[in-house]
Amino acid sequence: MEDNSFSAANLIVDLRALAANYDVLRKTSNAEVAAVVKADAYGLGLGPIAETLSTSGCKTFFVALTAEGVSLRSLLPNAEIYVLTPCIERDTNWMIENQLKPCLYDIDDIHNYIHRSQPTGLQPRAALHVDTGINRLGLDHSQIKAFCDSDERGKIDVDLLMSHLACADEPDSEMNKVQLSRFRENVQRFPGVRASLANSAGIFLGPEYHFDLVRPGISLYGHDPHHKTVPSRVRPVVTFEARLGQVKNLSEGEYVGYGATVRCNQPTRIGVVLAGYADGIPRYLSDAFDGEMHSVFIAGHRAPIFGCISMDLTTIDLSGIPKMDIGNGSTVEIFGRNISIEEVAEYVGTIPYEILTQIGARVPRNYVS
Numbered sequence: 001m002e003d004n005s006f007s008a009a010n011l012i013v014d015l016r017a018l019a020a021n022y023d024v025l026r027k028t029s030n031a032e033v034a035a036v037v038k039a040d041a042y043g044l045g046l047g048p049i050a051e052t053l054s055t056s057g058c059k060t061f062f063v064a065l066t067a068e069g070v071s072l073r074s075l076l077p078n079a080e081i082y083v084l085t086p087c088i089e090r091d092t093n094w095m096i097e098n099q100l101k102p103c104l105y106d107i108d109d110i111h112n113y114i115h116r117s118q119p120t121g122l123q124p125r126a127a128l129h130v131d132t133g134i135n136r137l138g139l140d141h142s143q144i145k146a147f148c149d150s151d152e153r154g155k156i157d158v159d160l161l162m163s164h165l166a167c168a169d170e171p172d173s174e175m176n177k178v179q180l181s182r183f184r185e186n187v188q189r190f191p192g193v194r195a196s197l198a199n200s201a202g203i204f205l206g207p208e209y210h211f212d213l214v215r216p217g218i219s220l221y222g223h224d225p226h227h228k229t230v231p232s233r234v235r236p237v238v239t240f241e242a243r244l245g246q247v248k249n250l251s252e253g254e255y256v257g258y259g260a261t262v263r264c265n266q267p268t269r270i271g272v273v274l275a276g277y278a279d280g281i282p283r284y285l286s287d288a289f290d291g292e293m294h295s296v297f298i299a300g301h302r303a304p305i306f307g308c309i310s311m312d313l314t315t316i317d318l319s320g321i322p323k324m325d326i327g328n329g330s331t332v333e334i335f336g337r338n339i340s341i342e343e344v345a346e347y348v349g350t351i352p353y354e355i356l357t358q359i360g361a362r363v364p365r366n367y368v369s
Helices: 015-028 038-043 046-055 066-075 088-097 107-120 141-148 151-155 174-187 341-348 352-357
Strands: 009-014 060-063 080-083 100-104 125-129 157-162 194-196 238-250 268-273 295-298 301-304 314-317 331-335 365-368
Touching: 009 015, 015 046, 015 365, 038 046, 038 066, 038 352, 046 066, 060 066, 066 080, 066 088, 066 100, 088 100, 088 107, 100 107, 100 157, 107 125, 107 141, 107 151, 141 151, 141 174, 295 314, 331 341, 341 352
Parallel strands: 009 365, 060 080, 080 100, 100 125, 125 157, 157 194
Antiparallel strands: 009 238, 238 268, 238 331, 268 314, 295 301, 295 331, 301 314
C-alpha cells in the first residue's frame, strides 16, 4: 500500500477482494467471465484493476470509449477488448491499430465500419448490440433481420451478439423474461456466434441468462445488485476515508456551516473533516432524512454529519464519542466496511455506481495487493 500519510482523503482499493469477487462470479457462471472496466474502472484506476483481473484469469474486457481501449491495450497487449460506444467515423483507425473490437448498434455504423476497414484488406470483426427492450442504443429486431438478409452480412465477422438487461437488479421483474426471450430469437439468426446478455445482476438471475459470456462491472468492485433481498455474495473492495482536521467545542446557540442551516441546541463538540463534495462526498448527505442525519465512522463510533457539506470540508458531531479516542489527524470513514456504499447511495437517492465514479480525481487511489 502506498504511503499517503499526508493526503487529506484516500480511496483504498483492496485488489485481493477484487480478485476474490472475480472468482465468485466465475464459479457462479457457466460462461466466460469478462470484465467491464469503463470510466477508469468505475473510478478505481484502470491499470491496477485491469492487471489484477488479468492475473486472475480474465481475458476479455469492455470499455466505453475508444480512447479507454487504447489505454487498456498498452497495459494488456493480449487481451480481447470491446469498445461499447465507439465513434466509427472518427475512431476506426485507432481501433484497427490497437486491435479493438467495436460494439456496433446502428446499420449506418455497420456500413461505415466495413467501408473504412477495406484499406486493411482484412475482414473487420465486431460485436453487434441488439436492443431487446431497454430502448437505448442497439439494433431492433427488424434491423437485425435486414442486416442478416443483406450482402453486408458476409463482409463483417460478427464474433459476439450482445444485449443489455433493463431490470436485472429486480429478480422478479417480468421484463427480464421478456428480454431473454427476445434475445434468444436474435441468437438463432447467428449460429456459431458467441452471445452475451448478463451484466452483474444478470449473472445472479440464473444460468439461462449466461449464454457464452457474461459482463460484470459493479459486482467486481464490491456491490451485489441484489443486496436488498440476499446477503451480499461479493466482498467490499473500496474504502473512502479522510482525515479529521480540527475539533471544536461550540456553545449552545452557535450555528455551523454555509447558510447557518444547523444550530447547536446544546454545547456541541464538532469535527472538521478535510474532504467535501469536490472529493466525492455527496452534498445531499447534509440533509436530514426522516429526522435522522447520515453518519460517518470514526474511532469505532458513528458520528452524524452536522452542517452543510462544502467543497473541501465536512463537519460532524463528535459529542457522543470519548474525547481521548479522537484528535487532529484521526481517520474518518465515509464508506467502507462500517458505512456501506449502499447506505450512502440510498440516503442520497442514487446508486453505488454513481458514488464510485464521482470520487474526485484529487483523491489518491491507494492499492492493497
